[in-house]
Structures are given as C-alpha cells and as structure tokens.
Amino acid sequence: MGEFELIRRYFFPLADAGRHPDIVLGPGDDCAVQRLREGVDLVFSVDTLVEGVHFPQHYAPEKLAWRGLAVAASDLAAMGADPVCFTLAITLPEASPVWLQDFSTGLAAASRQFGLSLAGGDTTRGPLTLTLQVHGTVPRGGEIRRSGAKPGDLICVSGTLGNAGAALEFLDEGSPTPAQAELLSHYHAPQPGIALGQALRGSASAAVDISDGLAADLGHLLEESGVGGTINVDCLPISDTLIALRPDAIDLALYAGDDYQLCVTLPESSYEKLEGTVRDQLTAIGRITAGSGLSVEGAGQPGSERRRQGYDHFGSQ
Amino acid sequence: MGEFELIRRYFFPLADAGRHPDIVLGPGDDCAVQRLREGVDLVFSVDTLVEGVHFPQHYAPEKLAWRGLAVAASDLAAMGADPVCFTLAITLPEASPVWLQDFSTGLAAASRQFGLSLAGGDTTRGPLTLTLQVHGTVPRGGEIRRSGAKPGDLICVSGTLGNAGAALEFLDEGSPTPAQAELLSHYHAPQPGIALGQALRGSASAAVDISDGLAADLGHLLEESGVGGTINVDCLPISDTLIALRPDAIDLALYAGDDYQLCVTLPESSYEKLEGTVRDQLTAIGRITAGSGLSVEGAGQPGSERRRQGYDHFGSQ
Numbered sequence: 001m002g003e004f005e006l007i008r009r010y011f012f013p014l015a016d017a018g019r020h021p022d023i024v025l026g027p028g029d030d031c032a033v034q035r036l037r038e039g040v041d042l043v044f045s046v047d048t049l050v051e052g053v054h055f056p057q058h059y060a061p062e063k064l065a066w067r068g069l070a071v072a073a074s075d076l077a078a079m080g081a082d083p084v085c086f087t088l089a090i091t092l093p094e095a096s097p098v099w100l101q102d103f104s105t106g107l108a109a110a111s112r113q114f115g116l117s118l119a120g121g122d123t124t125r126g127p128l129t130l131t132l133q134v135h136g137t138v139p140r141g142g143e144i145r146r147s148g149a150k151p152g153d154l155i156c157v158s159g160t161l162g163n164a165g166a167a168l169e170f171l172d173e174g175s176p177t178p179a180q181a182e183l184l185s186h187y188h189a190p191q192p193g194i195a196l197g198q199a200l201r202g203s204a205s206a207a208v209d210i211s212d213g214l215a216a217d218l219g220h221l222l223e224e225s226g227v228g229g230t231i232n233v234d235c236l237p238i239s240d241t242l243i244a245l246r247p248d249a250i251d252l253a254l255y256a257g258d259d260y261q262l263c264v265t266l267p268e269s270s271y272e273k274l275e276g277t278v279r280d281q282l283t284a285i286g287r288i289t290a291g292s293g294l295s296v297e298g299a300g301q302p303g304s305e306r307r308r309q310g311y312d313h314f315g316s317q
Numbered sequence: 318m319g320e321f322e323l324i325r326r327y328f329f330p331l332a333d334a335g336r337h338p339d340i341v342l343g344p345g346d347d348c349a350v351q352r353l354r355e356g357v358d359l360v361f362s363v364d365t366l367v368e369g370v371h372f373p374q375h376y377a378p379e380k381l382a383w384r385g386l387a388v389a390a391s392d393l394a395a396m397g398a399d400p401v402c403f404t405l406a407i408t409l410p411e412a413s414p415v416w417l418q419d420f421s422t423g424l425a426a427a428s429r430q431f432g433l434s435l436a437g438g439d440t441t442r443g444p445l446t447l448t449l450q451v452h453g454t455v456p457r458g459g460e461i462r463r464s465g466a467k468p469g470d471l472i473c474v475s476g477t478l479g480n481a482g483a484a485l486e487f488l489d490e491g492s493p494t495p496a497q498a499e500l501l502s503h504y505h506a507p508q509p510g511i512a513l514g515q516a517l518r519g520s521a522s523a524a525v526d527i528s529d530g531l532a533a534d535l536g537h538l539l540e541e542s543g544v545g546g547t548i549n550v551d552c553l554p555i556s557d558t559l560i561a562l563r564p565d566a567i568d569l570a571l572y573a574g575d576d577y578q579l580c581v582t583l584p585e586s587s588y589e590k591l592e593g594t595v596r597d598q599l600t601a602i603g604r605i606t607a608g609s610g611l612s613v614e615g616a617g618q619p620g621s622e623r624r625r626q627g628y629d630h631f632g633s634q
C-alpha cells in the first residue's frame with residue numbers, strides 16, 4: 001500500500017469524523033488551514049515518541065496512539081489552552097493493516113476524548129516513531145506559563161503521582177494482579193488535565209506538566225520563574241495501591257515520569273476561591289520561596305500530612 | 318549532555334536571533350504561543366525526513382538542516398503563505414557537539430532565508446529523524462489549494478525540473494565535476510518558492526509543490542480538482558546541464574522528486590497579467606481539461622517547444 005492510500009484509508013476518516021469548527025482545511029492538501037476566533041492566541045507544542053525509548057517494543061498500537069496524543073495534549077493542559085487540533089507525523093517500518101486499524105481506533109478515541117481533531121500529517125518509512133503537534137487557543141495573553149510563580153504561592157499537583165513510573169516494571173506482565181492493572185492503566189492511558197488547566201486559567205500563576213518527574217519538572221518551573229520552592233513529601237498525593245505495593249512510593253512520586261499530571265502554583269487567595277471539583281483535583285504540596293532550587297522536607301510517611309493538614313501545613317510565611 | 322542542556326545550547330540562540338514578531342512565546346515552556354494578525358488564517362504543514370530514506374547516511378548536518386526546512390517551507394509556498402515560524406522535533410542517536418553545531422548553523426541560515434523563526438521543538442534519542450512543522454499565514458480564505466483548477470487553465474511549473482533527481486546518483490561523489498556540482502546544489506539546497514507562491518495568491522487557481530515528481534504531484538492536483546490535464550514534454554523546463562548529462566532528462570523532469578519547484582494552474586487571463594519577474598519564473602507546460610487523469614504529449618525534444626512557442630502551444634481550446 002502506498003503512502004497516499006495508507007493515509008487516506010486509516011487517517012482521513014478520523015479527520016472527517018471529529019473536525020473542529022476552527023479547521024477550515026484538513027488533511028489532503030499541501031497544508032492545513034486553521035481559522036482562529038477573534039481575540040485568541042495560538043498555543044502549540046510538539047512531542048516525539050520513539051519505540052524502545054518512550055514506549056516498549058511491540059507496544060499495542062491502540063495504547064500507543066492514546067498515549068502519544070495524551071502526552072502531547074498534556075502540554076496544552078499545562079498552558080490552560082482550549083484544544084483544537086493536532087498533526088501526526090508517523091514513521092513506520094511496514095504498513096500492516098491490522099496495526100494501522102488498531103492505531104487508528106486508539107487515535108480516534110483519544111481524539112474525541114481530548115477534543116483534538118486530526119488536521120494533517122506525514123507518513124514515512126523507517127523505525128517506528130510518532131511526532132504529534134497539538135494546537136490549542138487561549139484568550140489573548142491568557143496562557144499559563146512556567147515563569148509566573150511568585151514567593152508565597154502554593155505549589156499544587158493534580159491526581160496522584162508515581163503510578164505510571166511503578167508500572168514500568170511490569171509492562172510486559174501477561175497476567176497482572178488487580179493492583180498492577182490499576183497502575184498500568186496510568187501508564188497506558190494517561191488523562192491529560194485539559195479541563196483542569198482551562199479552569200485554572202486566570203488563577204494559576206504558573207504551571208508545568210509532569211512528564212519527567214515532579215522534582216525535575218517543578219525544577220524547570222522554579223528556574224523559569226526565578227524562584228525557589230519547598231515541598232513536603234508527606235503531602236504528596238500517592239495512591240493507596242502504590243503505597244501498598246512499593247516501599248519507595250515517595251521516590252517514585254518525586255522522580256518518576258510518565259504520569260502527566262499538572263504541577264501548578266497559585267496565590268493562596270486564588271486557591272481558596274477554586275470551586276469544589278477543581279480544588280478536589282489538586283493537592284497542595286508546598287510553597288514557592290524567594291531564592292532558588294527545590295527543597296524537600298518531611299518524614300517520608302506518604303499521605304500522612306496531606307490527610308491531616310492539607311495545605312494548612314504551608315500556612316502563610 | 319542532557320536533552321535540556323542540548324536544546325538550550327544549540328537551538329535556543331536560533332530562536333532568539335530571528336524571532337518573528339508574531340511569536341509571543343518561543344521555546345522553553347510547555348507550549349509556544351503565536352499571535353495572528355487580524356483577518357489572517359493559520360496555514361501549517363509537517364514533514365518527516367528519515368536517515369537512509371529521505372537523505373543519505375552520514376549526510377552533512379548543515380545540508381540536512383537546510384534541506385529539512387526547505388522541504389517543509391515548500392508546502393507553505395504551495396499555499397501562497399507568508400512564513401512565520403517552525404517547530405523542530407529531532408531524534409538523534411547521540412549528542413555530538415560538532416554535528417549539532419553544524420546542524421544549528423545550517424538551520425540558522427535556512428531560517429533567515431525563508432523567514433521562519435524557531436518557535437519550539439522536542440529532542441529525543443533514537444535513529445536520526447527530523448520532523449519539521451512550518452506555520453504561515455494567508456489573508457482569510459486566501460490560501461491556494463490543490464482543488465481549484467478549472468478546465469482551460471494553464472499548467473505552469475517554476476524553475477527547472479529533474480536536477481535533484483539526477484544528483485541522487487552521485488551524492489557520495491567526493492570530487493564532482495562542475496556539471497555534477499550544479500545538479501547537486503539543487504539536491505542539497507532546494508529553494509522553496511515562497512515569494513513566488515505569495516505573488517501568485519489571487520492569481521493561481523491551484524498549486525502543489527513537486528516533491529514526488531511532476532507527474533505524481535500534478536496527478537494529485539488534478540484529482541483534488543476533479544479535472545484532467547495535458548502537458549507537452551517538449552515544453553518542460555530542463556536545465557542545459559541536465560540535457561547535456563542525461564539522455565533521459567525528460568523522464569527525470571517528469572518522474573523524479575526532490576526539486577521542490579511549484580506546479581500551479583491559472584486562467585490564461587491571469588497568466589498574462591503576471592509581472593515580469595513572477596512570469597519569468599514560470600514555464601507553461603500544458604492545460605487543464607475536463608475529464609480526469611494526466612495526458613502527456615510531445616516528441617521528447619527537451620526544451621524545443623518551450624523555446625519556440627512558450628504557452629502559445631496550448632492556445633485556447
């Protein structure tokens with residue numbers, strides 16, 4: 001099957017099915033065309049996933065498609081953007097109809113879930129690699145950058161951390177236990193915080209998505225903001241499953257990537273104004289300080305401080 | 318060197334140096350931000366180049382960078398777009414400072430030449446692969462699509478064809494002859510017709526860039542427009558160098574890719590109104606017809622008809 005026929009059969013239907021109204025011209029021409037509504041800015045990010053590096057060899061194509069789009073969409077979430085569309089550059093060693101059909105099914109599901117319609121792409125032969133670029137919009141100047149954190153701001157994270165990192169150990173497990181299966185779902189089907197990012201627009205002073213681990217990504221945020229930060233490991237949101245399974249759950253929550261949760265900073269007054277469902281998704285784990293670098297405090301009792309005190313532990317300084 | 322340090326050292330300076338005024342936020346955050354002027358649409362395209370497939374192994378990094386951005390920019394040219402920015406997703410087997418420095422130098426030169434500033438990207442480890450996405454703008458609704466060709470329109474191509482295709486044979490030649498060197502320059506440093514595409518906005522009824530060969534790409538244009546076309550091979554613009562070097566010059570001009578010239582259609586009345594420099598870049602090679610498919614006529618004397626008659630050969634039907 002030629003490149004053109006392959007694209008037409010497996011990817012064009014996807015573009016037609018869920019076309020975002022902003023996409024004036026989808027795949028099939030030299031370029032795609034996107035019309036932005038008045039008063040918005042275009043927000044975009046590109047991510048590459050290489051077989052054997054970012055996902056295991058012989059990884060299920062349906063999961064790969066979801067994971068690929070989720071990883072990219074997570075960057076839109078971190079900016080607080082409204083999702084619009086994506087392009088897919090896919091490099092394939094061969095054109096297997098079964099593989100492509102499964103990939104296309106996974107991509108369609110993720111596309112619908114994240115509100116991102118396929119706008120264009122490129123299909124090439126070579127080692128299996130995906131490059132996805134996602135487009136979103138924000139009200140002009142309304143994007144949440146990494147650079148806006150101020151001393152005194154609370155540091156919060158969404159969801160629970162460390163699950164996907166723990167799952168790396170048994171990715172190839174044929175018959176996972178229920179606990180393993182729960183952690184695996186975090187690796188296979190990350191849920192980018194798109195709605196959360198949108199809800200935090202105007203409240204959050206800074207945000208980053210956690211792809212390389214909390215310590216690393218929060219570190220980038222601190223550096224870009226020119227501030228320091230202190231977090232208490234006892235406040236880290238860690239699932240009961242992970243706590244039960246791994247004595248080093250805190251290390252995983254701090255240093256493992258692949259969860260694609262959000263790390264955001266916001267003034268305490270903004271935090272207190274957050275509505276129920278948004279606030280429920282966030283756990284306060286520390287505070288921005290003057291200075292630089294990340295300080296880590298706590299006794300290493302996962303979840304204990306969080307359950308007892310929540311963000312009050314970081315009472316005004 | 319870590320990914321972050323690598324990006325910072327070799328790619329950030331590029332983004333700072335030639336930042337397009339529409340780029341509100343460049344590399345270094347979760348996303349880049351582009352602000353579109355009022356009344357324009359965003360036009361974008363993505364292209365992947367895989368080592369050993371789209372360029373030779375151990376290809377000079379400076380040339381690779383130019384070629385990569387040129388290939389992508391050529392799609393903007395085909396839409397008649399004003400260039401704005403690009404993202405670079407690069408997968409590298411290793412982080413060689415010499416390679417990266419040369420690549421960065423080539424990319425900076427192409428970036429300046431094409432008016433495309435680096436807005437973001439991703440750097441990953443794996444088999445050498447480049448994916449470039451280019452962004453441009455057109456006045457709202459003003460893009461030149463593949464689908465607008467009408468029976469009676471002239472079919473024109475820019476520049477000369479077949480040079481890059483012929484060069485494939487001696488890409489590895491250590492001491493090319495002057496004739497070989499001339500053809501090689503078409504392969505190594507294609508010049509996307511950005512200014513030509515811009516000038517044809519409002520005149521051309523359809524356009525496509527020639528990446529896979531004239532016959533194939535014009536074929537796509539005909540199919541998308543729902544029309545047929547007839548071209549005369551004796552009118553094909555072929556360089557004297559190629560004619561001297563290759564008895565099958567016409568086949569190369571028809572079927573070889575890699576030249577990144579434009580193939581455009583336009584009504585005869587529009588063609589006659591084109592100004593000197595724009596018209597000089599175009600050669601009329603045929604005419605759009607009712608029906609479907611591409612018919613090829615001519616005696617196979619490269620350039621003879623073109624020199625004698627130009628587009629009059631395709632006198633009104």
